[in-house]
Amino acid sequence: xxxxxxxxxxxxxxxxxxxxxxxxxxxxxxxxxxxxxxxxxxxxxxxxxxxxxxxxxxxxxxxxxxxxxxxxxxxxxxxxxxxxxxxxxxxxxxxxxxxxxxxxxxxxxxxxxxxxxxxxxxxxxxxxxxxxxxxxxxxxxxxxxxxxxxxxxxxxxxxxxxxxxxxxxxxxxxxxxxxxxxxxxxxxxxxxxxxxxxxxxxxxxxxxxxxxxxxxxxxxxxxxxxxxxxxxxxxxxxxxxxxxxxxxxxxxxxxxxxxxxxxxxxxxxxxxxxxxxxxxxxxxxxxxxxxxxxxxxxxxxxxxxxxxxxxxxxxxxxxxxxxxxxxxxxxxxxxxxxxxxxxxxxxxxxxxxxxxxxxxxxxxxxxxxxxxxxxxxxxxxxxxxxxxxxxxxxxxxxxxxxxxxxxxxxxxxxxxxxxxxxxxxxxxxxxxx
Numbered sequence: 122x123x124x125x126x127x128x129x130x131x132x133x134x135x136x137x138x139x140x141x142x143x144x145x146x147x148x149x150x151x152x153x154x155x156x157x158x159x160x161x162x163x164x165x166x167x168x169x170x171x172x173x174x175x176x177x178x179x180x181x182x183x184x185x186x187x188x189x190x191x192x193x194x195x196x197x198x199x200x201x202x203x204x205x206x207x208x209x210x211x212x213x214x215x216x217x218x219x220x221x222x223x224x225x226x227x228x229x230x231x232x233x234x235x236x237x238x239x240x241x242x243x244x245x246x247x248x249x250x251x252x253x254x255x256x257x258x259x260x261x262x263x264x265x266x267x268x269x270x271x272x273x274x275x276x277x278x279x280x281x282x283x284x285x286x287x288x289x290x291x292x293x294x295x296x297x298x299x300x301x302x303x304x305x306x307x308x309x310x311x312x313x314x315x316x317x318x319x320x321x322x323x324x325x326x327x328x329x330x331x332x333x334x335x336x337x338x339x340x341x342x343x344x345x346x347x348x349x350x351x352x353x354x355x356x357x358x359x360x361x362x363x364x365x366x367x368x369x370x371x372x373x374x375x376x377x378x379x380x381x382x383x384x385x386x387x388x389x390x391x392x393x394x395x396x397x398x399x400x401x402x403x404x405x406x407x408x409x410x411x412x413x414x415x416x417x418x419x420x421x422x423x424x425x426x427x428x429x430x431x432x433x434x435x436x437x438x439x440x441x442x443x444x445x446x447x448x449x450x451x452x453x454x455x456x457x458x459x460x461x462x463x464x465x466x467x468x469x470x471x472x473x474x475x476x477x478x479x480x481x482x483x484x485x486x487x488x489x490x491x492x493x494x495x496x497x498x499x500x501x502x503x504x505x506x507x508x509x510x511x512x513x514x515x516x517x518x519x520x521x522x523x524x525x526x527x528x529x530x531x532x533x534x535x536x537x538x539x540x541x542x543x544x545x546x547x548x549x550x551x552x553x554x
Contacts, residue, residue: 141437145357157194160211160220174283197280201228201272203443204359208276212284216250229443231457232266250285253296254278300364308338309368316391332397340394344454347372349486350446353436377494389487395450399473406474429486
């Protein structure tokens with residue numbers, strides 16, 4: 122009876138997950154008229170004249186009651202940090218930008234707040250529709266919201282250039298972004314290499330080099346830690362340009378692939394900056410305190426499943442990947458967050474002095490996501506091992522004994538095994554990768 126109930130719960134949860142994920146992929150545009158009125162208040166009406174991108178012609182009536190054109194409004198979007206950002210831009214008959222506003226976005230709210238607070242959008246007013254609007258050339262970026270400010274500039278640039286070509290007959294080409302490969306990309310690759318070598322060849326001396334480096338560069342310097350918000354963005358199909366955000370692909374695509382190949386948790390125990398910080402605090406405070414026995418700890422650790430599930434469902438329903446980012450390390454490394462995050466952060470850091478990897482042990486989605494990556498590998502390896510043993514038996518090769526439980530069967534044990542393996546990794550972090 123209990124097994125049947127559990128199966129029903131899992132089935133229902135899966136259905137809800139898939140339905141909300143599907144909902145996040147739907148596109149329901151908000152009423153765009155108020156935004157058009159905001160960027161072009163002189164226009165009394167708007168007539169749609171193009172669809173890709175969407176361009177409206179702003180019209181007003183003269184003294185004789187006849188309509189005359191006063192300008193254009195273009196709607197275009199580009200990818201910001203957390204997802205697409207849609208811009209509505211007004212352009213007068215002289216080809217000048219007269220106003221622009223954010224109509225919708227799936228970016229991190231704190232980044233958008235910073236953009237608005239610093240009056241970033243006002244910098245575009247008066248720009249010509251032929252201007253490239255390049256970040257750090259024509260338009261200054263917003264410190265702490267680089268990808269958001271770049272996404273806004275790109276959306277406005279694409280839209281205004283489309284108006285220049287289609288309505289003014291000008292030969293304007295969108296600027297091709299150069300492949301960005303600078304200090305951030307070099308630093309991340311330089312950390313991934315020793316981590317991979319250390320895991321593959323069991324060179325544990327490299328582990329602290331990678332961890333300290335990740336704390337400095339992936340954490341404080343560049344604030345590019347993998348978070349559940351990144352996973353939500355991935356599931357929702359929000360992929361940034363690889364030309365502009367190579368690090369995103371290294372961490373979100375490259376590391377899982379490496380994990381799958383090596384069969385080891387590369388990120389959590391070698392590259393996670395918040396994990397590095399917790400290990401340092403545990404060394405200072407001792408990190409030996411046991412708040413409860415192993416059975417209670419294992420049950421308490423299941424809190425993370427509820428957190429992950431609810432966070433992802435919330436992100437899908439709001440169509441905002443940033444909703445899933447409940448982790449406190451963005452607050453620490455980015456020095457920004459909403460109210461409760463500033464309360465959670467000191468509590469987690471304080472606890473990590475006495476309980477080794479406190480956040481990882483009870484709340485972090487990292488270990489669970491890692492197990493999701495590794496389970497198919499264990500299943501496949503188990504099948505291959507089983508086939509190999511069967512072939513060896515048929516050939517009567519001496520010296521080969523059948524194991525009582527192969528990796529393939531291990532890969533199908535479920536949540537209890539995941540928790541046991543994750544807890545074991547945390548408890549033995551000083552002796553295994």
